Amino acid sequence: MNQNQARNTPVTVADVALKAGVSKATAARVLGGYGIVSDRTREAVAAAARALDYHPNELARSMTTGRSGTIGVVVGDIENPFFSLAMRGINDVARQAGFTVVLINSGEDAEIEKDAVRTLLTKRVDGLIVSPADVNDIEHLRQVARSGRALVLLDRASEVVEVDTVVANDRQAAEEITRWLIRLGHRRIAYITGCGDPGQRFHTPTDITTGSVRRRIEGFLDVCQKEHLELTEDSIQIGAATPDHTRRTITNMLTSLQRPTAVIASDSVIGLEVFKVCRELRVRIPKDLSLVSFHDADWTSVTSPPVTVVRQPVYQLGEMAASMLVKRLNGSSGQPSCIVLETEVVERASVARLEQS
Amino acid sequence: MNQNQARNTPVTVADVALKAGVSKATAARVLGGYGIVSDRTREAVAAAARALDYHPNELARSMTTGRSGTIGVVVGDIENPFFSLAMRGINDVARQAGFTVVLINSGEDAEIEKDAVRTLLTKRVDGLIVSPADVNDIEHLRQVARSGRALVLLDRASEVVEVDTVVANDRQAAEEITRWLIRLGHRRIAYITGCGDPGQRFHTPTDITTGSVRRRIEGFLDVCQKEHLELTEDSIQIGAATPDHTRRTITNMLTSLQRPTAVIASDSVIGLEVFKVCRELRVRIPKDLSLVSFHDADWTSVTSPPVTVVRQPVYQLGEMAASMLVKRLNGSSGQPSCIVLETEVVERASVARLEQS
DNA sequence: ATCAACAATGAGACCGGTCTCTTTTTGTTG
DNA sequence: CAACAAAAAGAGACCGGTCTCATTGTTGAT
Structure with missing residues (x-):
């Protein structure tokens, strides 16, 4: 094995900079992919990073940028096929847009939901998708708006709060x-x-x-x-x-x-x-x-x-919710909108015409 | 409305400290719930925090403590009832233990899975639960071990890597x-x-x-x-x-x-x-x-x-995986173990004795 | 009265990145 | 070749917490 394989690889930009013989700022420019760097230094830094097996600390990055690249989702019951399907819709869109999804199950309990929202907020998610258990008890949703983060309501509209919403008719x-x-x-x-x-x-x-x-x-x-x-x-x-x-x-x-x-x-x-x-x-x-x-x-x-x-x-419900959120996160502003998706009755054989008795 | 309701409430410990008339360190002690503070100051700080509507920045906290309070889960397909049920087991245990779950769907694609693990690692999750799509392609799992974070394999054992595992027989x-x-x-x-x-x-x-x-x-x-x-x-x-x-x-x-x-x-x-x-x-x-x-x-x-x-x-599979992980995160050390849960054949009516033809 | 021990607080470094501002290097032009 | 703009690199503050260490105040034992 490689003997300079440090335990718990806490390799930082500073380490890479040292190895590459440049300043921390320059190394950061290369590693963070911003600013202007000459090709020669870029390669030197990249090589050093590779040699040291550098992995960026997304947490530290989020600290300064203010964006965490995650969206929080709070649903009632992930075990319900309705939600797990919607969840896939959310997931697919999110990963496409480069976001990671943090999931919390509320078990349809308004208290747990509030807790979940609070937790996600403190973890500095960029935006939230919530299926509120209680359309009246929405102080925590106001809190989201106040904290300046985006919010989309999934499947359950609330007249009490003005917010982007995706529901079925x-x-x-x-x-x-x-x-x-x-x-x-x-x-x-x-x-x-x-x-x-x-x-x-x-x-x-x-x-x-x-x-x-x-x-x-x-x-x-x-x-x-x-x-x-x-x-x-x-x-x-x-x-x-x-x-x-x-x-x-x-x-x-x-x-x-x-x-x-x-x-x-x-x-x-x-x-x-x-x-x-x-x-x-x-x-x-x-x-x-x-x-x-x-x-x-x-x-x-x-x-x-x-x-x-x-x-x-259902899948589209999730997709829509996620893409509305992503749009907001990319700076779209304007009135909150409510999207209503159409449903369709699929007639099978479990319904009978009633005989007159 | 409250006129000192600042936009995007970036209230920090420093703000609270100022308002309470104490040092940042003292305010931090109260807000972070550590160290020794007199009752009087504690209340003063708490009051100031309340007045300012202070909310801690978990990101900053994680930066210094090194713990993020999240566990990452990578499953094949969240839409499959098997995984959504296991997921509930994981979720229930995680929230009990105070952890938040970050979910990524790999779609059974080994490349996406690697990406997912890398992402979670950079986001500094404390531990990971993975249902590896490919028992041979496990370099990314080694990477987890190398980064010093805990890992539990769910439902799918790999002989190639020594790691805590929960499977059925x-x-x-x-x-x-x-x-x-x-x-x-x-x-x-x-x-x-x-x-x-x-x-x-x-x-x-x-x-x-x-x-x-x-x-x-x-x-x-x-x-x-x-x-x-x-x-x-x-x-x-x-x-x-x-x-x-x-x-x-x-x-x-x-x-x-x-x-x-x-x-x-x-x-x-x-x-x-x-x-x-x-x-x-x-x-x-x-x-x-x-x-x-x-x-x-x-x-x-x-x-x-x-x-x-x-x-x-299935639910227990998730539960076990999560609780093994939580134990590791709480400092349990020792050899990785593999837990095998028993299955049971439920005879119903879809199997017939074959007539000799 | 003196000093040790400890409780309570403060000052400031630190985590690992980003970012602004300054300095140095390079290249272009009259 | 001097003069200057632009490109590249460096220095250091900053994000919002935690944490170590130093300082001050209080108490009790000798």
């Missing part, structure tokens, strides 16, 4: 499938979501702090009312946050006397759970229960029957 | 299910993986650079040979990296004259694709084809038939 999608279910003869339709407090009952959309879900519920309720559907307090099931709780919620719903004839699941994780419980209880889809799920997860096309879904452009 | 699991399939009368069994070069044919396990998959293939081949199964070059299908390519590979396999009677899918993504293609081609599972998949993804229990899987403790 949730409300419209919910209206569309609700109208459609009604046209097929369904009168008892339930909407299930993991948002909201477990054990709580739904009262008003304002209780739902997740932007996207609130919009959907608003759309759902709106259409129900227009079509004069009888809405009970069971029409909207909230708080299905843990698998265990989800399971219980669905079981209760499906064994109740006024069992719904159609269910809208707020994401693929909930949709899957509905599917599982139906199987256990021998509730046949779509004969006994029609099912529509948000998010076109990969498995939804392969069940028996395949599940009708609202296809959201 | 892949070889044994593969042996077990292969033996079991043979006992059920299967003589033509195929193994499909996304690893390896698309378009290439399999020759020897050494071609497979993904540690875990190589082990499984070794186990598979070993049992096949012991049981005198005829192995063709189609017995192992590699390079199913893109959905498109996977689809084609599977289609070819299932329409060939010597169609296998059983298929082992190397992960749930491949397993799902097999399932889809079977459906398209009207190949009935398990009547026409038996299917076993690695990774007990959530949807596998809900298909018709439900899929027999090798259940790996």
Whole structure:
């Protein structure tokens, strides 16, 4: 082995400069790729750096430049295919633009989210992408703006704060499938979501702090009312946050006397759970229960029957969020904008026309 | 609004010190939570910090301490449920221990992986968790060791480098299910993986650079040979990296004259694709084809038939990797160890006893 | 009363880069 | 060949913290 292989290679510009016989400033110019240097010195310094196995300290660099080259991402649950797909979109764009992604999982907990944002801010990320758990509790997002760093909201808009946002047309999608279910003869339709407090009952959309879900519920309720559907307090099931709780919620719903004839699941994780419980209880889809799920997860096309879904452009959601952020970081200014991506209902076989009884 | 609300709040310890009427050193002691300070000054400084809305610059802190409080994670594909679940395990442990996670997706590309490791190193992460795409190409991993930072390999061991590792007992699991399939009368069994070069044919396990998959293939081949199964070059299908390519590979396999009677899918993504293609081609599972998949993804229990899987403790894999790393970061020394977690075959209904023809 | 021991604070170097400003070298031109 | 502009290199401050060491103030034991 090389005997001048120092332990823990803390080779600095100064070391390289010494070896190359130039000043620290000159070495820094070469190593940092800025300023003007003659070809001869450039090569000498480069050679010295190579010989010493020099690696720049990005931290020190960030200190003076003020840019860290990282963007922070705070999502609700990385395990949810929705987020992991969006995450890939973010990642792809970020790496293309030369940024590194710092990820924090909030577990949909507003406190953890605040903590996460604070942490990222102290770590001096250049910008943030957040899927806020609570559209009202946004003091920490204001803090981001105040600290002068860029912010993009992902999937969940907040009316309370003016900021770049990328969402799907949730409300419209919910209206569309609700109208459609009604046209097929369904009168008892339930909407299930993991948002909201477990054990709580739904009262008003304002209780739902997740932007996207609130919009959907608003759309759902709106259409129900227009079509004069009888809405009970069971029409909207909230708080299905843990698998265990989800399971219980669905079981209760499906064994109740006024069992719904159609269910809208707020994401693929909930949709899957509905599917599982139906199987256990021998509730046949779509004969006994029609099912529509948000998010076109990969498995939804392969069940028996395949599940009708609202296809959201999830990857693009991530891409857009990241590229909006990158644009801001590259100096784009102007009014914050809100981009709404279109969804599409993919009709499969989990929804039935209801026989008149 | 507060009129002394400075833009881009670059409030530093010096500012706080000034306001509190103490020296920079004293203010730093309070703000940094070290050294000895009297209660009175502590409160004065804290008050000043609050009034000024002081936020520490973690970057500057890291500069001097040498610790950044972050761990870097490089995985193959965050969209694969295997990794997103492991990622959650890592995340949970990391945040518990006060670390932030920096994530980079390699897309199973060794070059991107090297780049990622280099980037993380320059960003001075305290430690790294890597799922190496290529067990032979590990110069960049040596580099990590040389830079004096901790490293844990996730899911994929490398004999070439001595380092802490967390894996599942892949070889044994593969042996077990292969033996079991043979006992059920299967003589033509195929193994499909996304690893390896698309378009290439399999020759020897050494071609497979993904540690875990190589082990499984070794186990598979070993049992096949012991049981005198005829192995063709189609017995192992590699390079199913893109959905498109996977689809084609599977289609070819299932329409060939010597169609296998059983298929082992190397992960749930491949397993799902097999399932889809079977459906398209009207190949009935398990009547026409038996299917076993690695990774007990959530949807596998809900298909018709439900899929027999090798259940790996994926979350724990992530947890273990993170906690090993955290231990090292907290000063634990000693020989690198390799932890092997047990798997379990979950028998469902996608495997049939073969009728003698 | 004297001095040691320790608590509390201050002064300033330091981490590893960037960047401004100054000095030296080089090259062009009348 | 002097005169001057431009190019190249150097000196040193700076980013925002930490940390060592020196200084001052307080207490208790002798």
